[in-house]
Amino acid sequence: MRVARLVWVGLVFRVKELTRSGLFVFTSVIEPLIFATLTYYLFSAGSRPETVIYSALGAGMMGIWTSTLFASGGAISWQRWQGTLELLVAAPPAFLLVIFPLTLGSATIGLYSLTATLAWERVVFGLPFDPVHPFQFVLAVPTMIFGLGALGLVIATSFVLYRNANALSNMLEFPVWLATGVIVPLSLLPGWTSVIGWMLAPTWGFEAMRRSVFGGDVWAPMGMCLALSAVYFGIAWYLMGIFERRARERATLSLA
Amino acid sequence: MTPVVEVRDLRRTYRTSTGIVKRRSIEIEAVRGVSFEIAEGELFGLLGPNGAGKTTTIKMLITLLIPTSGTAHVLGLDVVKDAHEVRKRIGYVFGGDRGLYERLSAYDNLRYFAELYGVPPRNQRRRIEELLDLVGLEGREKERVEGYSRGMRQRLHIARGLLHDPPVVFLDEPTIGVDPVGARDLRATIASLTESGKTVLLTTHYMFEADSLCNRIAVINKGVIVAEGTPSDLKSIVADKTVVEIETFGIAPETIERLRQAPGVTSISVEEREQAQVLHVQSAKGLELTQELLGMLNGTAVGRVAAREPTLEDAYVALVDAA
Numbered sequence: 001m002r003v004a005r006l007v008w009v010g011l012v013f014r015v016k017e018l019t020r021s022g023l024f025v026f027t028s029v030i031e032p033l034i035f036a037t038l039t040y041y042l043f044s045a046g047s048r049p050e051t052v053i054y055s056a057l058g059a060g061m062m063g064i065w066t067s068t069l070f071a072s073g074g075a076i077s078w079q080r081w082q083g084t085l086e087l088l089v090a091a092p093p094a095f096l097l098v099i100f101p102l103t104l105g106s107a108t109i110g111l112y113s114l115t116a117t118l119a120w121e122r123v124v125f126g127l128p129f130d131p132v133h134p135f136q137f138v139l140a141v142p143t144m145i146f147g148l149g150a151l152g153l154v155i156a157t158s159f160v161l162y163r164n165a166n167a168l169s170n171m172l173e174f175p176v177w178l179a180t181g182v183i184v185p186l187s188l189l190p191g192w193t194s195v196i197g198w199m200l201a202p203t204w205g206f207e208a209m210r211r212s213v214f215g216g217d218v219w220a221p222m223g224m225c226l227a228l229s230a231v232y233f234g235i236a237w238y239l240m241g242i243f244e245r246r247a248r249e250r251a252t253l254s255l256a
Numbered sequence: 257m258t259p260v261v262e263v264r265d266l267r268r269t270y271r272t273s274t275g276i277v278k279r280r281s282i283e284i285e286a287v288r289g290v291s292f293e294i295a296e297g298e299l300f301g302l303l304g305p306n307g308a309g310k311t312t313t314i315k316m317l318i319t320l321l322i323p324t325s326g327t328a329h330v331l332g333l334d335v336v337k338d339a340h341e342v343r344k345r346i347g348y349v350f351g352g353d354r355g356l357y358e359r360l361s362a363y364d365n366l367r368y369f370a371e372l373y374g375v376p377p378r379n380q381r382r383r384i385e386e387l388l389d390l391v392g393l394e395g396r397e398k399e400r401v402e403g404y405s406r407g408m409r410q411r412l413h414i415a416r417g418l419l420h421d422p423p424v425v426f427l428d429e430p431t432i433g434v435d436p437v438g439a440r441d442l443r444a445t446i447a448s449l450t451e452s453g454k455t456v457l458l459t460t461h462y463m464f465e466a467d468s469l470c471n472r473i474a475v476i477n478k479g480v481i482v483a484e485g486t487p488s489d490l491k492s493i494v495a496d497k498t499v500v501e502i503e504t505f506g507i508a509p510e511t512i513e514r515l516r517q518a519p520g521v522t523s524i525s526v527e528e529r530e531q532a533q534v535l536h537v538q539s540a541k542g543l544e545l546t547q548e549l550l551g552m553l554n555g556t557a558v559g560r561v562a563a564r565e566p567t568l569e570d571a572y573v574a575l576v577d578a579a
Contacts, residue, residue, distance in 0.1 A: 002374070009371040020400075076517035083354030087416075090389050091372040094345045098372065114575065248322045251270055 006093055010101025011108065014075075018109050034065035034115035038122045040127070044228075057123035057213065061206055063113025064148060064179050069173055072103040072152030075172045085160075086253045089244060095160075096153070096240045103152035107145045114141065129213075136222075137212035143222050150229035151201055161243040163252055181206060201228035208247030258332060259293035260424055260455040261300075261309075261317065266290045266326035286312040288431035288479035289326070294472075299456045303463070305576055309479040310459040311350075314428050315455070317350045332422055338411050343490035344374070351429035353409055358402040362393055362412050365401060365551050366419060373420035387415035391445060407438030414445060425449055427458045431465060443469060463569035473568075477574045482575050494538065494566035494574050497522060499545055502535045503559030515552055520545050523577040525569075532559060538570055 018024050039058060066163055076099070079085040088098045121127040131137040178189065179197040187194075197203045204225035212218045247253050268287040273279045284384055285310040294300040304310050315321040317328055319339040328335045335340045357365050363384065370380045388394045391411035401409065417425060427446065431439040439462075444468055449456050460466055466473055469489045474484040483490060484492075512535070516524050520539045527534040539545050546561065 005377070006371060009368065013360075013368045016364065017357055017360055080357065082356070083350070083352075084357065086315075086350075087355060088372075090318055090320055090343055090348070091369070092340065092374060093372060212357070244321070248320060251321055253320060 003097060006097055007101045007104070009068075010098065011105050011185060013100045015108060018105060024109075028058075028063075028109055028112055029116070031066065032118050033118045033169055035062050036117040037124075040121055040125050044125075054210065054214075055090060057118075057206070058181075059113075059203025061114065061144075061202070061209075063117065064107060064110030064145070065176055065202065066110075066113075066173060068107045068110055068148045068152045069155065069176070070106075072106050072156045072166070073159045075099075075102045075106065076156050077163075080163065080254065083254065089094040089160075089247075089253055094237075095244050096237055099156055099160075099193070100149065100153055103156055104145070104149035106152060109147040110114075110145070110148065116145065133212040133218055136218040140205065140212050140218060143225050143235065144202060144209055147201030147205040147225045147229045150232035150236070153219040154232050154239070157236050157243050159237040160240065161247050161250070161252060173194040176200065176202070179203070199228070201225045201232060257295065260296050260298075260331055261292075261294035261457060262327075262329045263290055263292050263313075263317070264327045266313065266316060267324045267329055268309075268316060268321060269324045286479055287316070287323075289563050290476065290479070290480065290481055292474050292484060294455055294457060295457055297450055297453055298471045299450045299458060299469055301466040301473040302457060302459045302476055303461075303466055303473055304459075304476035305573060308476045311428055311489045312475055313476070314348070314426050314457065314459060318346060318426055319343055319430075344420075345422055346424045346426065347420065347422035348426040349410075349411075349413045349417040349428065349430050349431035351410065353406060353433075355545075356401045356409060356412060357415075359400060361398050361400055362388070362404070362415075363397040366397075366415060367413065369416050370419050375420055383419060383421075384415075387418055387474060390418075390448075390477075391415045392441060401438075405438075407434045407442070410434055410438070410442060411445075414442070418449075424455070427456060429459055429461065431460065431462065432487070439465075449520070459565045463567065463572055467568045475572060483571075490575075491566065491568055491569045494571045496541050497538045497566050497570065497574070498541045498543070499564050499566050499570050500535075500537045500539070500549065500551070501560070501562050501564060502534060502537065502549065503532050503561070504553065505532055505557040505559065507533050507553070507556045511553065511556060513550060518545070518548065518552060521549075525577075526572040536570065536573065538566065 043054070076085065079088060089095055091098060118129050122129055155168070159173070179193060179200060181197055181203055204221040207221035208218050208225060211221065266287055267289055270284045270286055271281060290309070290313055293386065302310050303455050312321065317330060317335055319335050319342055322336055330342050331345055335342050365381060366384045370384060375383055388397050391414050393411055393415065397410065401412065402447065404412065414430065430446065431442050434442060443465060446456065446458065456482045458469065470487060472486055473490055474481045474485065476482070483493065486538060512524060512526060515521060515535070515537065520543045521537055522540070523538045525536045527536065537545070537549060546563065550558065550561070
């Protein structure tokens with residue numbers, strides 16, 4: 001109960017903080033619409049009309065991943081810069097439980113990307129959005145966000161130890177778009193890329209969303225997304241324990 | 257009685273490296289074998305110049321840094337092995353502008369930390385209101401922190417550090433950069449902490465602050481404690497000295513060095529006061545050096561000259577100069 005409350009209060013706090021940033025809101029509002037427009041024109045040039053709605057979902061996911069990636073790792077850098085990282089580390093709860101709502105909050109803001117993308121494509125391009133399983137779609141979206149938040153958490157651990165870990169997050173934006181199949185289906189990519197894709201929780205989350213829109217078994221990919229998220233938690237827990245101690249040894253929690 | 261804070265031969269070395277191809281490792285010994293104890297309900301001051309090791313010592317005690325060697329216990333708990341338990345029982349406040357969520361209100365900041373520190377939800381509002389009242393921020397709690405003055409931020413820091421009513425509080429230069437009236441209010445708040453039974457470790461640059469607040473003081477310089485005792489004990493170090501204050505304008509550094517070498521002079525500190533530089537020249541009591549010193553200032557504009565009894569600040573200067 002205490003943990004659930006801690007995560008919820010942290011999530012609300014994080015969303016509130018993010019939405020007070022004019023720049024963050026601007027990029028969160030504008031970028032998804034650019035992605036939506038680009039992917040619509042790219043895919044509508046093809047011969048299969050159903051790929052257009054696939055692209056709409058994918059464009060939304062690209063926005064979610066971008067905001068998760070930069071806001072998760074960036075959250076740690078930002079906390080270090082404003083001098084609050086030390087306060088969070090020195091707080092009594094396990095540091096992972098303090099950080100998780102921050103990454104989850106970033107992924108939740110990313111939910112806007114998806115909503116805005118679907119709305120944009122419907123209003124501007126007249127693209128209908130009629131999921132085959134609307135109920136499962138509503139469940140698949142938070143599952144996907146959870147998976148992204150968990151992946152963001154693993155990335156965030158490196159920022160605790162390394163002051164310049166943003167080089168890592170910059171590098172991960174485009175490969176994860178590809179590996180999770182949000183731009184093109186994984187079946188179209190070389191075989192080895194699918195192995196990477198299947199190890200990423202958001203791939204399964206996206207698959208669950210895709211099947212809820214086009215038809216197919218939604219529960220299996222949703223379960224895989226949650227199971228992989230649990231594995232990420234285990235990895236993040238392990239890494240955070242090591243990195244937090246090393247950061248206290250190397251004195252990298254503050255800028256000075 | 258078991259001390260609330262017990263530090264034994266604490267050491268901390270920072271390692272940094274420079275260069276890209278040819279990496280060169282540099283080691284800086286920030287704290288070099290510090291030992292002290294703080295009894296329950298005591299307000300203990302740690303004084304020292306910049307870079308003396310005050311903040312590093314506090315960061316080890318609040319579990320943010322792992323000591324290179326030595327031990328430290330807070331309420332009988334080891335700060336390395338029992339870090340989690342120590343964190344629940346201590347509060348800390350860092351001086352300066354940073355360490356707050358600028359875009360959010362003071363109330364939002366306090367609410368979040370109340371949750372982190374396990375303040376029961378039904379008590380959070382009351383506790384936050386109590387603390388806002390204690391630090392004088394009531395009525396301003398809904399404003400964004402980015403619009404706060406430095407004094408208001410410091411008061412908010414103190415409120416944050418006290419949310420879970422910790423028995424031990426660490427204050428690292430809490431009045432730094434705060435205007436005189438604000439600093440006086442903050443000192444009154446700090447004094448009230450020990451009145452309510454808390455044990456406090458305070459670091460400060462301001463001697464009068466340490467003199468008026470602390471039961472005991474340790475002077476730290478270059479990572480080593482050079483003196484420890486009550487403010488009276490420390491003042492007694494310079495009881496056999498007299499101080500001449502000489503107001504000068506545009507004095508050259510080499511002139512100060514020449515004065516420092518003058519026979520009978522034990523130490524000199526320079527205080528900048530707007531256009532003037534006030535020299536505090538210590539010498540043995542009974543030794544009349546004023547004329548000789550003024551003679552050595554030939555060519556430098558001199559204002560007011562006065563002799564006075566030594567203060568805690570003079571003791572501090574003597575200790576730091578001697579180290």
